[in-house]
Amino acid sequence: MNEVSKTVAHGATHANSPIFPKLAFWEKIKKQRAAKLSLVVLLLISAIGIVGPWIAPYDPTESNYEAFLQGPSAKHVLGTDAIGRDLFSRILYGTRVTLVVAVMAVGITVSAGTMIGVISAYMGGFIDHLLMRIMDILLALPGIILALAIVAALGPSQTNAMIAIGISSIPSFARLIRAATLVIMSSGYVEASRSIGTPSWWIILFQVLPNITNVLFVYMTLFVGGAILDTAALGFIGLGAQPPTPEWGTMLNEGKDYLSDAWWLATYPGLAITIVVLAVNRLGDALRDIFDPRTQK
Amino acid sequence: MKQYLLNRMLSGVIVLLGISIFSFALVHFIPGDPVRIMLGEKATKAQVEQLREQMGLNQPLPHQYLTYMEKAIQGDFGTSLQTERPVIVEIMERFPATAKLAFAGIGIAVVIGLTMGIIAAKYKNTLLDFMLMAAASIGLSLPSFWLGLIVIMLFSVQLGWFPIAGGTGWKDLILPACTLGVLSSAMISRLTRSGMVEVLSHDYIRTARAKGLRESIILFRHALCNVMIPVVTVVGLQIATLLGGAVIIEQVFNWPGIGALAIRAISARDFPMIQGIVLLMGFVYVVVNMMVDLLYGLIDPRVDLITEKEGR
Amino acid sequence: MDNVLEVTGLTTRFSKESGTVTVVDQLDLHVKKGETLGIVGESGCGKSVTSLSLMRLLDDNATLTGSIRFNGKEVLALSEAEMRSLRGKEMAMIFQEPMHSLNPVLTIGRQISEVLHEHEDESKAAVKQRVLDLLTVVGISRAEEIYRDYPHRLSGGMRQRVMIAMAIACNPSLLIADEPTTALDVTIQAQILNLIKKIRRDIGMSVIMITHDLGVVAEVCDRVIVMYAGQAIETADVRSLLRNPKHPYTVGLLQSTPRQRTKRLHSIKGSVPTPENKPNGCRFAPRCDRAMAICWERNPVLRPVDQHSSCRCWLFTQDKDHEQESSVIGG
């Protein structure tokens, strides 16, 4: 019988993708040009987020009293703002701020959303009902209004904006995770695991969680895009990061009054936001394609 | 069917109740004493206290909540602290503008989104598809206010084609509605495309081909109907959100809708107004969702109206 | 000759990211008028791809070579529009999964009448009447009711009947049935097989019955092609195939079927190779008990063994040094 199995094994392994699924993932990323590009862009942007302060030519909060509202020039590559700060330096510094806010907000969403989603799906019954009704209620309040109210309650600041954005997208995330968990829960291997007598926590930890990580990852990227936009939107209505923090949305807000006099003030932060969100979204798309079994031939 | 509607209404009421409690609590945690705000800086402590007493703000919160709800059920949502007009009147004055914007925006979004999605799916993996979806991705990545500002700059200021001073006429509607529409269409077109691509790979499409049907029939009769469920869901959610005010777009385009009212109410700590708006939004959300659910049944006969849908 | 369908050298390739794979390899077959041809083989051997190739229903990444002559026309040379008028009208198909092969959002009536509207110029009322008749023909009693119903409310057997009604709506000369009963219960399977037999007799059409179940073959087929890894390895009339199988694979297949009341079943070692991973010589060699040296080196051709059957095996090839060349198949 050993002999048999060897030939069988030979037949099977050869046909399929490489030994480690992780490898396959990178292979696939490499194959998708858009994914590769967005990954490179994101890595670059993250790098800027880290080293920005060192490569920035000026202090982002220091005003040059001689150079208010100057257009792009050799001295100030992207120009200066209304109070004479170097826009390029501010955008560089802002990268970190913006990314941190978005990532932390998504962190809140993901941790709470996953917990609620998994628990809801796993426990079922009354708890499921209760949690989902609460999510319904939160969902019925439009995100930005909820965020507005939270910021109004806690006072405007970067941290509070983060919390507000994070909280306001918990319900959608929880629902998505719950749906994904339900699929896993009804899968054969969870049932098989239960038939062996495996305890619940083990099943959640080793059967459910590893199998929703793909989904989690994909949703996460999608939510990061949303979070950056929301951060910017809160900044835009003056409830985000507080001046002089160089957060992109806040910068856009400051620039909106100078659209006709100093186009660069609103244009560059706007572009920066769009590029990052675009990169994140495209990466999310690529990840979804990669992880979605339907698109795997 | 009746039973189902009843069920939905009941759960809708529960959600609304939840919203009312939640918003009531939230509103009272927002710092800023409404009475102080109403009376201004010059008021004395005694005056403030007196008015608090008058307004029942000294009562314990649960008591205040119950009083509020008792009236709300009778259609009395209190009066705005700012304008002293009934909240419901204020909201209803703004609602038509918001509804106009929401429906126009969604209408545009649906037309653009479906067209783009279907074309992209039909020419899957071609340059056209790539370009359409790239456009959609950009649409999803644009900050709405930025796009709004640029649109104003371009079409009103530079070209002078459209007025911008936030009237509520049809001409005023074009820019904000298009901005909204373009932004929302991104999501719809992507959904439509992925839905179409998936549906086109289904066995029944192969069956339809095996029957020798024309491509247009396959695309529009056999495929599109099956794609409508996620599209309708998203459109429903968007309508619900927009009917609660496209806060940012209203702000940018000076549109006199609920969103602008909401921002003003929040900054003025106009508690009854905030509460009224939140409740209205909840109500709209619940109603729209209910209609979406009913639509499901019309679109897809498999959706058993009686079963509870989950994971939406 | 009264062949409805004549296929020679049909080869189907798919281009994939990893290169092209040949899924159907130099397949020859023909179907006489009124005859039922069975195609059997294990999962993944290319049965469905063959049937879809015949209808030209494969995705864009497939390339077809060879020749498919249907009622004298060369199918591979037809334009897409001509192909469309062929499908559903002269050549119809039913699929394995009755659950998924009907559009869930359209009524049964609509889905059947569509075919008639597409291919025949008849008034709405006439079409409806014909659909109702068709439904009755395939043994659906409450035709009026089912006409207005949606697929999800029908059982598997009913749906398969609807599929059949749809396929025979225009009295096609060839019906291709791709595992039409695999997803059904035994008692229902018997009903459906009986129905197909009856309709074939009534309207005198030819049938290609694709299955992996030798029992089904025994029940309905006149002639059988056994496929293995994209190739026909044996073709014979049904009686001689089941009574006197030639190819070791066919033999093994028959012996693995648990029908003898022996304690141990015969089993074929190993598993079917995937299209990307085919052996160089005879494709069955790695699993064959009687494999010889030559089997590992060169792939034999399909050649007649006796008047009833042809076989692709070195055991039945006298001149073992004969080069592999374009094959002539009998049948």
Place this chain on the structure above:
Amino acid sequence: MTTPILEVKGLRKLFRMKKGWLQQPHDVHALNGIDVSVYEGETLGIVGESGCGKSTLGKCILRLLEPVQGEIRFQGKEIGKMNKNEMRAVRRNMQMVFQNPFETLNPKLTIGHILTEPLISHGIPREQRQALLEETIEIVGMSKQHLSRYPHEFSGGQRQRIGIARALILRPKLIIADEPVSALDVSIQSQILNLLQDLQEQFSLTYVFISHDLSVVEHIADKVAVMYLGEIIEYAEKEKLFGRPLHPYTQALLSAKPITDPDDTREQIVLSGDLPSPSNPPKGCKFHPRCRSSMEICKVELPKLSEIEGQSVACHLYQSFPAIDPS
């Protein structure tokens, strides 16, 4: 054989389909008073068409589903009322092999992990695990190199072997196999059937073997129970049942089974009508709408399982006139 290793009495399971909040719940009677018993070393085959409750029965025995009523005795002990911990101990001796080898293996875990899971769950000391693992994987005809691989790297047949190894690794007494070969090709199916038979001899296992394929059951089982809509309608030694089926349904089932014999001249009994839905079963004998020998009484009264010459059958034909061969 004194006491059966597994004894099921009057087992009932209904799925309450609660739909809306205010909706009257309505019930699907998946199991309607099932009595079966299995003796050590024996194989009990359970056949029946899709949806008749075979899987539900298997899962209820393992208490993956909670039965509504009835007794389940395993090795003489009633397990229906056991708590989680007691049940876990029982599960060591009672394992399951599932139908779909593709779905029952977690794609994110290596085979080694998958097979260790039961060992950890049942507190097998770490030192013994590796040995058990290697021994078991070889018993099912694979090698220990395979332990570090992921499920997607294996063929269907191999995956089913892994499934069997998982069931076997705790050396249970009873294995419930729910359609273990239905998803496999004929040539692979025979490999697995042979393996199951070998293992039965080697470990004196007891099987409850669920299948819709009569040929497979005929091949492997000692006793066969035929189910129809949540009930056992016939139950006998394999030879008796296949030699002389009593129930009209069993007869139809046997005759509908396609046989690879072109000269087979047996008369086919083609049933009319579809399987009724279990949520809305016919009154009286559930088979009567499709039965050729249906009588008036069949529409009203549910026949009881009664024994005729060592063969149990639930049919009115035999209740009034015992021991008469119909047809």
Place this chain on the structure above:
Amino acid sequence: GTLATKPDTDEGKKDANISEKKGGTITVAIGSEPDTLDVHKSTALSTEGVALNLGGALLYRDPQTNEVKPHLAESYSISEDGKTWTFRIRQGVTFHDGTLLTAQAYKRTFERAMSPEIAPKGVGMVLGIIKSIKTPDDQTLILELNEPSATLLTYFTSASWMQPLSVDAVQKFGDQYGRNPVGVGPWKIDSWKSGDSITLIQNDAYRWAPPFFKNQGPPRPDKLVLKLIRNPQTAVAALESGTIDIADLPAKDAKKFKNNNRFTVLEQTKRGLGLFVELNLNNEILQDKNVRKALQMAVKKEAIVQSHLQGEGIVADGPLPANLFGYDQSIAQYAYKYNPEEAVKLLEEAGWKLNAQGIREKAGKPLQLELLSMEVWSQPAQLMQGMFKAIGVDVKIITLEGSAVDQLTAAGTFDLALDGYVADDPDILFPFMHSTQIGGMNRSAIHDKTIDSLLEKGQVTMKSDDRAKIYEDLQKRAVEEAFWIPIYTEKRFVVVNNRVQGLMLDPSGLKLYQDVWVK
């Protein structure tokens, strides 16, 4: 006070007499919407500019002489003790609803404003000084005051807050009166679309314009649309596209219209401080005068004027602006000037030493302050933050809504706060600086005997020279103590489309449409 008038264009001059046409619509941008047009209940500043057109005042201030003269009162007299004021109400004045303006109407208006339910919200507070109102006949209104008041007289020149209301209408409309105001003014309310616009139509019965207007009859245009446009950028675009005719714009935006011959830009220096910083004297750090002085010297006000106002503003040295009565011309000599070195020295003296992070600290406590700001002042706030940083003071900006700022300042939980005021009279400093106003507008919590007594004297001294002297002393004291950091006085810019002619601004910037006509 100067009245900013639109200089007649050449073209305008030519046919000034013949072409003051009737008819047409003027559209004016307003930056925020009134809460209600019931002037007794409104708490919004934006109400004033609208209500002004609907009403009239007992008195008016002559733009040339700055004298207070009777208007809706034909004449008035104030008794010797200053406590009895007698007004003779003009005859033939009617409300929009046709009712006649009488002394009773005034009485009922004032009584309504003073009634306990309404008083706390609005103008009723100022009227609190009135003891009793008598109306011996239809034309005579006698007010008995508790004490003499210089300020009340100024108040009576306000055509918005102090206008007579048709009490019939008040009763008729009840709660809805705020939407349907009825006054005696040149304009009547036509419609109010929430969040969008308020439309006024000309009152053709109007014959009682103040004498300084050329046009004494009803306004010439038919319609006056007050359109809500929050964002100045939108207003700019709307002006350019012709959607609106008139808008108040910030300096940088107004600049663009200066050289545009389609538009005229009216300029006016605001009376009041556009911006100053209040230092919370309850804060331990800020109780040290040296620290306060150091902060004063750290601020480069010119830079703020340059960036925030595009240079269109005047650096302020003291609590009063140069164009207000009582301004001390010599203030420049003693005011603290920008001098960061000196500031550093002062801080060093006060014991605040630089630490490793470049922040000063004393006894381990860093020199950290919170600056309360509102969004409009974001730029000055950030600039100052940088300036303070330069002398080692760490300032954190907290941007809040106006109402939230009020909340915090009332509670005294802040260190520095940005503020501004507009006023016609130096008495404005009373609420800002008098010790009785702590917890109210006296955010700095100034509790200074000298200041208190000067403020009190200022209120009751009626003689101009004496009064001016009082405020000069006050400025010396306030500057010396460095309670505030005065920053600037700003200019107001009103951009007018040339199709609209004859617009005037009153000293506080309110637009007067009486002489306006549309080409």
